[in-house]
Amino acid sequence: MDIDIVPDIDHHTEDQDEYTAPTHAMDTPPHSDKALGAGIRAAAEATAPSSKELLPRLHLIDDEKRFSDELSTYISDKWHLKNAGFNYNLAAIFGSQSTGKSTLLNRLFGTNFDVMNETARMQTTKGIWISQGIDMKVLIMDVEGTDGRERGEDQDFERKSALFSVATSEVLIVNMWEHQVGLYNGANMGLLKTVFEVNLQLFGGNRGKEKTLLLFVIRDHVGSTPLANLSSTLMADLERIWIGLSKPEGLEDCKISDYFDFMFTTLPHKLLQPEQFEIETQKLRNRFIDSKDPNYVFQPQYSKRVPADGLHVYAGAIWEKIMTNKDLDLPTQQELLAQFRCEEIANAAFVVFKDQIKEFRHPIEAGQLVEDLGPKMKQARDVAIKSFDKDASRYLPAVYQRKRTEMLTKANSMLESYFVGQLKNLHKKAVSNFAIQLQQALKVEGTEFGKVAAKTKKEAVDFFLKGAKAIKLSETDWEYEEELYQLEHDLEELTIVQREKELTKMLTGLEKLIKKELDEPVKLALDQPGPDMWGRIMTIYRRTSEDAELLLKKKARTFELTEEEEKQLLLNLKRQSWVLLTMKVQEESVDGLILYKLLNRFEEKFQRDSHGLPRVWNPTDDIDTPFRNAREETVELIPLYAKISTLDPVTDTHLTLESSDDFDFGQSLQVLSETRQQELTTQFKRKADASYVEAKRSIVATQAKIPYWVGVALIVLGWNEFVTLITSPLYLSLTMMLGLPLGALWYLGMLDLVQSMAWKAYGHAVVMGREKLRDVVHPPEPVPVPAIQQGYTGSGRSGEFEDQQQQQQDRMSLHHRQSARSLSQGAGGVPGRPSMDEDRGIELDAFENKKTL
Numbered sequence: 001m002d003i004d005i006v007p008d009i010d011h012h013t014e015d016q017d018e019y020t021a022p023t024h025a026m027d028t029p030p031h032s033d034k035a036l037g038a039g040i041r042a043a044a045e046a047t048a049p050s051s052k053e054l055l056p057r058l059h060l061i062d063d064e065k066r067f068s069d070e071l072s073t074y075i076s077d078k079w080h081l082k083n084a085g086f087n088y089n090l091a092a093i094f095g096s097q098s099t100g101k102s103t104l105l106n107r108l109f110g111t112n113f114d115v116m117n118e119t120a121r122m123q124t125t126k127g128i129w130i131s132q133g134i135d136m137k138v139l140i141m142d143v144e145g146t147d148g149r150e151r152g153e154d155q156d157f158e159r160k161s162a163l164f165s166v167a168t169s170e171v172l173i174v175n176m177w178e179h180q181v182g183l184y185n186g187a188n189m190g191l192l193k194t195v196f197e198v199n200l201q202l203f204g205g206n207r208g209k210e211k212t213l214l215l216f217v218i219r220d221h222v223g224s225t226p227l228a229n230l231s232s233t234l235m236a237d238l239e240r241i242w243i244g245l246s247k248p249e250g251l252e253d254c255k256i257s258d259y260f261d262f263m264f265t266t267l268p269h270k271l272l273q274p275e276q277f278e279i280e281t282q283k284l285r286n287r288f289i290d291s292k293d294p295n296y297v298f299q300p301q302y303s304k305r306v307p308a309d310g311l312h313v314y315a316g317a318i319w320e321k322i323m324t325n326k327d328l329d330l331p332t333q334q335e336l337l338a339q340f341r342c343e344e345i346a347n348a349a350f351v352v353f354k355d356q357i358k359e360f361r362h363p364i365e366a367g368q369l370v371e372d373l374g375p376k377m378k379q380a381r382d383v384a385i386k387s388f389d390k391d392a393s394r395y396l397p398a399v400y401q402r403k404r405t406e407m408l409t410k411a412n413s414m415l416e417s418y419f420v421g422q423l424k425n426l427h428k429k430a431v432s433n434f435a436i437q438l439q440q441a442l443k444v445e446g447t448e449f450g451k452v453a454a455k456t457k458k459e460a461v462d463f464f465l466k467g468a469k470a471i472k473l474s475e476t477d478w479e480y481e482e483e484l485y486q487l488e489h490d491l492e493e494l495t496i497v498q499r500e501k502e503l504t505k506m507l508t509g510l511e512k513l514i515k516k517e518l519d520e521p522v523k524l525a526l527d528q529p530g531p532d533m534w535g536r537i538m539t540i541y542r543r544t545s546e547d548a549e550l551l552l553k554k555k556a557r558t559f560e561l562t563e564e565e566e567k568q569l570l571l572n573l574k575r576q577s578w579v580l581l582t583m584k585v586q587e588e589s590v591d592g593l594i595l596y597k598l599l600n601r602f603e604e605k606f607q608r609d610s611h612g613l614p615r616v617w618n619p620t621d622d623i624d625t626p627f628r629n630a631r632e633e634t635v636e637l638i639p640l641y642a643k644i645s646t647l648d649p650v651t652d653t654h655l656t657l658e659s660s661d662d663f664d665f666g667q668s669l670q671v672l673s674e675t676r677q678q679e680l681t682t683q684f685k686r687k688a689d690a691s692y693v694e695a696k697r698s699i700v701a702t703q704a705k706i707p708y709w710v711g712v713a714l715i716v717l718g719w720n721e722f723v724t725l726i727t728s729p730l731y732l733s734l735t736m737m738l739g740l741p742l743g744a745l746w747y748l749g750m751l752d753l754v755q756s757m758a759w760k761a762y763g764h765a766v767v768m769g770r771e772k773l774r775d776v777v778h779p780p781e782p783v784p785v786p787a788i789q790q791g792y793t794g795s796g797r798s799g800e801f802e803d804q805q806q807q808q809q810d811r812m813s814l815h816h817r818q819s820a821r822s823l824s825q826g827a828g829g830v831p832g833r834p835s836m837d838e839d840r841g842i843e844l845d846a847f848e849n850k851k852t853l
């Protein structure tokens with residue numbers, strides 16, 4: 001935003017009233033032009049208020065800084081502004097003591113503020129007075145002069161009263177002598193700086209919305225320096241102090257023009273140029289009363305929008321706020337000096353300090369632990385404080401101590417980020433140490449989890465605590481308890497996760513053990529069916545399960561499980577053992593295997609005698625009865641296999657387990673369904689019948705043997721031929737050539753093989769001969785008939801028919817194997833173990849082949 005000074009200055013430059021007045025005064029001094037002087041005085045007296053009219057004025061803030069409670073009464077009763085609403089204005093004057101402020105106000109507004117007796121040069125205005133301008137709705141505050149002899153170094157009131165004037169007035173007249181322009185303290189720049197600063201802090205939120213006009217009135221202007229130069233000097237000073245302000249957060253970039261507009265004017269010397277003085281004051285007065293005046297000061301943008309009847313509350317609240325503000329309590333120059341120097345010394349010390357600590361930043365941000373961070377931080381801080389102490393301790397002790405504390409706090413807060421970063425890295429390192437050490441400890445056989453976890457956790461916490469204590473500096477309120485709590489929590493969670501893993505590992509091991517313990521005995525029991533079969537299996541299960549429970553209890557102690565957790569684990573283990581048992585039973589009960597077991601049992605009964613030796617059936621033997629007995633006995637075993645009986649003969653109790661959502665104990669007892677039992681019975685009977693037929697055939701084969709007498713007859717009748725054979729070298733050699741290989745084949749048991757090969761060769765030769773013969777007798781048909789049809793049409797080609805028969809048998813055998821396999825899978829065969837079923841199928845085939853042979 002542009003500073004209003006620019007148009008004002010421009011305007012003033014052109015306005016000869018402003019700039020030519022002193023020049024005119026010097027060109028034509030008033031005392032030399034008596035006629036003009038008299039005329040001017042007359043005009044001034046005509047417009048100036050009568051000194052006899054004493055306007056009521058109020059001591060708004062007394063010299064003890066008490067706010068008057070009569071403002072409301074004055075507004076309504078004395079000044080009759082109660083119903084004025086916003087239709088009134090408020091101005092104040094500010095400046096050094098005895099610079100003619102009251103004189104000026106009385107001239108401008110017809111007020112009757114006290115004016116100093118010219119011979120006394122004593123302070124006249126104490127505190128703040130307020131009065132109404134004559135015949136105008138303007139309230140004017142006459143403020144105690146600054147830099148007063150009476151208050152000495154106590155600048156408290158002047159700061160507060162100046163701030164009060166800035167905050168409440170629409171127009172603040174800054175009164176000064178011309179020779180004060182360009183001086184820092186003389187022109188009240190130090191004071192203005194403080195006022196601006198605190199004004200920003202307290203009321204900076206109204207940026208751009210509410211402005212105050214600062215009207216600089218330069219007194220005793222002799223004219224040697226033009227107003228334009230004076231105003232530039234003042235503006236430059238103001239801009240400079242504005243830049244140097246410590247601005248509140250969010251207002252760092254605010255400009256002076258966001259809060260103030262500026263106007264500059266001069267007044268001639270009152271005593272040396274009385275007429276000119278009167279004329280100029282009247283002109284100045286016009287700016288306050290005539291809204292048409294181009295320099296009219298009460299522009300709407302300066303209004304504080306406080307209705308007249310609420311002014312006492314508003315002004316009272318502002319004064320209250322100012323009084324409670326600590327930033328204004330800056331009493332002496334000594335303090336200011338101390339503050340300034342201490343600040344400088346602290347800043348210089350901080351440059352070195354920052355340089356020393358910046359090396360920690362990178363490693364900490366990268367997650368590394370900085371070695372000896374605590375001592376290093378302490379050393380950097382001590383160096384900075386020592387350097388500050390050396391130079392700053394010479395200044396006002398209170399300020400020095402306060403600044404020292406501030407510096408320490410600032411240094412600590414900068415170091416705190418490293419403290420926090422190092423804590424985080426310590427936390428991470430402690431967690432990773434814990435994880436690695438626990439893993440390594442658990443690799444050792446027989447490690448007790450609970451003990452190892454507690455020990456490792458303690459080590460991790462100790463590591464963290466040692467590191468945290470080492471970086472906690474004295475004279476700080478840094479804490480690591482929160483991080484420690486978080487670390488303990490993280491370690492606890494890690495322990496739980498690791499314990500779960502170890503428990504699962506332990507349980508998997510136990511399951512393997514149980515499976516190993518159950519597999520062989522259960523298989524054996526199932527291979528030897530009988531009424532006590534399930535009893536034996538239950539006893540095996542109970543013992544295995546009890547052993548596993550004992551083992552689990554022993555292991556559970558090392559995990560420091562709660563009673564409830566241990567109970568749940570035992571229950572799960574019992575169930576798991578049962579599931580493993582039923583799986584084994586199901587595995588052994590797939591179609592092929594169960595049939596194999598039944599046939600084994602049947603063979604034992606039917607094909608072996610009471611001594612367990614294989615039976616050779618004689619024609620006189622009764623085959624039917626043993627066959628019937630064996631078959632019935634075996635068929636009775638099928639219902640036995642069908643359902644698990646839970647009676648344990650040792651304890652004479654039925655085993656039972658509690659069912660749950662994913663475990664049905666009753667259902668788990670069922671091994672074979674009704675349908676499967678019937679299918680098994682049919683399959684078994686078919687196989688048993690085949691065995692029976694085989695037995696019958698073996699008797700016929702025995703009966704078909706050559707009788708002994710045929711041998712005797714052969715010897716008797718062939719004796720001559722035998723003698724001829726051995727006596728003739730030709731015959732003998734021929735006999736030996738044929739006889740010896742035949743003897744060898746007989747000895748090696750390969751005679752049958754050679755015989756069957758010979759027969760096959762013979763058969764092929766016959767077939768080929770017949771085909772050749774047929775080709776000769778009947779030439780080939782033009783359209784060939786498929787071989788398979790030829791086979792079924794019964795063309796008499798016995799070789800092909802035999803081949804087709806063989807193929808048919810192969811297909812049936814394959815189909816049988818496939819259906820056996822699919823049934824075994826359908827009946828709950830163990831998934832993922834088809835190879836075993838296939839093995840069993842092959843075994844069964846082998847068994848079948850053996851029977852056929």
Ligand SMILES: Nc1nc2c(ncn2[C@@H]2O[C@H](COP(=O)(O)OP(=O)(O)OP(=O)(O)O)[C@@H](O)[C@H]2O)c(=O)[nH]1
Pocket residue numbers: 096097098099100101102103104114115116117118119122123124125144145146219220268269270271
């Ligand atoms: N040289 C000079 N003296 C003036 C002028 N105006 C007033 N005085 C004299 O300066 C003296 C102080 O005048 P005041 O009006 O009491 O000054 P003030 O600034 O109100 O004084 P305090 O209220 O005590 O701060 C009086 O003797 C006035 O006559 C002026 O324009 N030039």
